[in-house]
Amino acid sequence: MTTPVTLHAAHDADTPVRVVLVAITKHGAQQTAALARQMPAASVCVAEKFAPLMEGLHNPVRAYSGAFRDEMEALFADFDQIVFFVSLGAVVRLIAPHLKSKDEDPGVLVVDDAAQFVIPVLSGHVGGANAMAETVAAMLGATPVLTTASDVGKTIPVDILGRELGWKVEAPKINITRVSAHVVNGEPVAVVQETGSHHWWTRSTALPANIHTFTRFDEVDLQYFKAVLWITDAEIPVARWVELHERLVVYRPPLGQAA
Template structure:
């Protein structure tokens, strides 16, 4: 049996600038000892006794944003949503580069992924943070809300690599979330790719071989394979094909 693909733990930071926010962050830190703390020096004493590394700053939070974006994969702000949007706006680059950004309201009732929710993992972390705080996660990414296949990150936890033009990923994602019929062809890789607690949507039809798929019946094809995909197949399935490449050792 092959070893599971190693996924590095994300670099996580909790940011608090209010009394209530600091109290919530200190509570959360007890469950996330790997997380660093960034807080106004005024509220640093509230973190006395936590095992987490604490950075207490004296200036303005806006001066901390660039270093936070550079140092962390997930940033949980105990700050108002509007303030966070304004603070991070000058630092945004792309969904493939930006860290996940999460907001927790001052009462600890809601956890909202603001940035890189899907590709960056903020949606999944929002659900975890909400569970630890006894709060409600507020997700807006269509594939997560609809509990269907996340085309752009499918199999990431298994080390799968997406192989397709960006326009294909965009078009196929739209077909999936709109509930159109999708062929899922798995010729390689682990069968444990569906991780949601709900059943696979009935719009997703599974096949063991690409050649068994009646292509005219489907809006798009998701193909997990080690096989070469000729240019003719990409052209025939114009903007309707996304290919996934599992690690070769996963089939050993």
């Protein structure tokens, strides 16, 4: 059996998200400046020759003079969210050499040249790019283009459930993958909540019909339900992990969190 591990959210709820707005053309720099005015805490990264377009902003400005690809390593290290006013294809080529894993990579977003669409490219869930895309799109009057199945299907994002409440996910990564598949495929899934806030369902719609909630684990028919999401502060016996083999994901709310 794979030993359960705790997967921490990419960013704690109380930690400011480090955002950088990036452009490599004059038009992109103008778009960046317009968005920066609405995001005064965000940094800006533009070619040195376009730095004058940033005059009057209160944002930190990083002006580069060499090849833009040489800036990528520092951007990946210094920021949690990178918003590109650059073509999608170019961004894919630029970020490819720097990719590690969804637990380490920053969120990467692309805004099209007409600022009509905001596309999360990398780390949509764990890295927060999906949420950032919705924020940026609202500021631009644009449409966020979300492609992750749980967002499109308006169901539970297994890997980040309760993140905004400070919950930690405890499970082998293969469990998260398997359980996510059961959720998005509409198969019966049990949510057992013994502790923590009940405000974890943040969508405006009702819970999907395949998600069933319980207050005790022993209420769950393990022959019927394909997966179990268990919100608890109890110790999970190894035998239970073995019994549920890749069907269990555990969430740990902060101690004493109000319901």
